[in-house]
Amino acid sequence: MNTLVYILILPLLGAFIGYYIGTKNEMKRDLFNIVLTAIELLLVITLFPAINDQAIEYMVPNVMGTGLHLKVDMLRYAMLFISALAWFLTTMYSTQYLIKKKNRNRYYFFFMLTYAMTIGVFMSENIINLFTFFEGMSLTSYALVIHDEDKYSHEAGKSYLAMAIAGGLVMLFGIFLAFDYTGTLDIEEMGKILPNLGDIKYVIALLIMFGFMIKASVFPLHTWLPKAYTAAPTPSSALLSGILLKTGLFGIIIVLVEMMNxxxxxxxxxxxxxxxxxxxxxxxxxxxxxxxxxxxxxxxxxxxxxxxxxxxxxxxxxxxxxxxxxxxxxxxxxxxxxxxxxxxxxxxxxxxxxxxxxxxxxxxxxxxxxxxxxxxxxxxxxxxxxxxxxxxxxxxxxxxxxxxxxxxxxxxxxxxxxxxxxxxxxxxxxxxxxxxxxxxxxxxxxxxxxxxxxxxxxxxxxxxxxxxxxxxxxxxxxxxxxxxxxxxxxxxxxxxxxxxxxxxxxxxxxxxxxxxxxxxxxxxxxxxVKNKTGGAYFNPSLGWFSIETDLFEPVLKMLYKVFSFLFTLIDNWLLFTAKILADGIKSISNVDIVTSIDREFKSVPLGASMMLKGLKSKKDALKNIEAKVKINEALELDLVQGQTSKLKELIVKGHSKMTSISNSIFLFGIVVVFCFLFVYVMG
Incomplete structure (x- = not known):
């Protein structure tokens, strides 16, 4: 197996092995993680002589549908090296920092998973591979941000995850467009076609860079940064700033240099x-x-x-x-x-x-x-x-x-x-x-x-x-x-x-x-401000305009209302359509009842006719027939009511499902609509 694969899977396997060891003995887990990150660092260092001459590539077929295409050149190697060194040092540091923290085993599990995802980002030559690792890194690092599980941590995690998911959706839309126009997911091959596409190339490039800009804390997409850095345990804050921020900058370099020439x-x-x-x-x-x-x-x-x-x-x-x-x-x-x-x-x-x-x-x-x-x-x-x-x-x-x-x-x-x-x-x-x-x-x-x-x-x-x-x-x-x-x-x-x-x-x-x-x-x-006890700093920016609370949140709430109204119209249209169908079925059912009764009345058997002749009077015969008709009507009405009740139940269930669908695709709907508008205006 190629060295690149070992570098990628070692921290991934180590996360699960370390978690298991941690359930038995935390000191052994800490030692295992330090040794593992040291081995990873040594593997990266031994890669340098080969990288110094030329880039190394390796392809693993049948992974992620498109195959796993790994590449390491000097740019990627520099990112790998600082990642390996940073994780080794912060792992050593964490054994001291986390002594009084709870859920240490969970922390190290996501700590190592984030390491594996970050390594994947820096080594990916396939844009889908890169996106998958990039989003995986956001999800696993979210667990690090909210580790303390207090109110502030959850607020910071919500901001961090919301921005990451929004960025991922926009980036994925750009990747779909890039594949549609270039017919390839390979970054190098895409870079040979994309610069020659006309104005649509800017739409594609900006959509893909959007997610990277969020991770790199580029204005105005930086709003998650102060919260996440403050809430996360310090070793995680160090990695968020020292390494994960670089994944965003790395992605921007890839788009500008390798994809957009x-x-x-x-x-x-x-x-x-x-x-x-x-x-x-x-x-x-x-x-x-x-x-x-x-x-x-x-x-x-x-x-x-x-x-x-x-x-x-x-x-x-x-x-x-x-x-x-x-x-x-x-x-x-x-x-x-x-x-x-x-x-x-x-x-x-x-x-x-x-x-x-x-x-x-x-x-x-x-x-x-x-x-x-x-x-x-x-x-x-x-x-x-x-x-x-x-x-x-x-x-x-x-x-x-x-x-x-x-x-x-x-x-x-x-x-x-x-x-x-x-x-x-x-x-x-x-x-x-x-x-x-x-x-x-x-x-x-x-x-x-x-x-x-x-x-x-x-x-x-x-x-x-x-x-x-x-x-x-x-x-x-x-x-x-x-x-x-x-x-x-x-x-x-x-x-x-x-x-x-x-x-x-x-x-x-x-x-x-x-x-x-x-x-x-x-x-x-x-x-x-000086006072009797000495002095203290104050922060005037607390009252300043906040992009997140004064811009993003009101705009998103407005969009929520607009899209909720649109989805409500869709729901009501579906209900109205279902009602028309139900009324139609009911009408057809009533016609069938009348026809059935009429046929039954007209096709009274010969023996029954002889019995009618034997009745004392026509009046008695008519009363008998009317009673029979009423019985039939009651039976048919029960049948129709049963069918209508089931139909109403189906309609209610359908409405409930459509409402849940509307809520679940709300965010995705906003992203897609705006992306289409962006493509239309720019293209």
């Missing part, structure tokens, strides 16, 4: 959405007081930088190799420092059970190891020279300058300034977070809880911190294979890029200075 209009759209994400996510992150919500909105903002990179790939076309390399490296780096920051947050929550910076201010002032690891994550995220974030952001900045020199369009010069200011927003909200937790002095925490910061939680953080520094100091160790990959798939040769130049350091310092100014002039003066 670097289409310019879509690329410009992604570039502009990236700018919106950077600023909206950054501003909302500055407002928050909950650590997880700060990091969640930070993920939304960082998604904007990666979206800009993806957009630049399409804008630059064959010269977009540097942009592609920078984007992939940004995705890798983001996974490392975001998982590290979430792990640091989890340690604080394990000890204090609190995440508000107003209540934990000064907690980490004397926690030197935790403070050092968290600081490395902050510096990586803020793109400080010497850390991994600086490398990817510098390369992305170079790609923006390349777009400006290629097109001479001032739009890119303006967006360069926005890019630098966006970096300043990152510095501002992370400065707020780090200063509040680790720099403020609070005697209530001095000398306390040090023994509760265990090595099992610190070791994964130390590994991630080491990788952040390593990539910052030796960027070519990862950048060289990525550049070789970009050139291998058809991009023009990339000239030598100097990462640590005076210009790149100056740009980094500009963002740093802007961030410090925003922190001092806005956060400290406008968001911090």
């Amino acid at each position: 670097y289409d310019m209009p879509i690329a410009v759209l992604l570039y502009c959405l990236g700018l919106v994400n950077i600023f909206l996510g950054g501003i909302l992150a500055m407002m928050q007081r909950n650590i997880k919500r700060i990091i969640a909105y930070s993920s939304m903002s960082q998604t904007g930088f990666m979206l800009m990179g993806i957009g630049l790939v399409g804008i630059l076309g064959k010269e977009g190799g540097l942009a592609l390399s920078a984007t992939i490296l940004y995705m890798i780096n983001h996974a490392f420092f975001k998982i590290l920051l979430f792990m640091g947050t989890g340690i604080i929550y394990m000890i204090l059970g609190e995440l508000s910076i107003n209540k934990i201010s000064g907690f980490g002032h004397k926690k030197q190891k935790l403070k050092a690891f968290f600081l490395i994550g902050v510096l990586g995220l803020c793109a400080f020279p010497g850390f991994n974030g600086f490398v990817s952001k510098t390369l992305l900045h170079e790609a923006i300058l390349e777009a400006y020199h290629l097109t001479h369009h001032h739009f890119f010069k303006i967006t360069e300034y926005f890019f630098i200011i966006g970096g300043g927003l990152t510095v501002a909200y992370m400065l707020k977070l780090f200063v509040a937790i680790f720099m403020e002095k609070n005697s209530d925490f001095y000398g306390k809880y040090n023994e509760l910061v265990h090595k099992r939680a610190l070791i994964p953080m130390g590994i991630l911190a080491g990788l952040i520094v390593f990539i910052g100091v030796f960027p070519n160790a990862i950048l060289t294979p990525l550049i070789r990959y970009a050139e291998g798939i058809g991009f023009d040769a990339i000239s030598h890029v100097v990462i640590y130049s005076s210009e790149s350091v100056i740009y980094s310092m500009m963002s740093l200075l802007i961030g410090v100014l925003i922190y001092q002039l806005f956060i400290q003066r406008k968001l911090y």
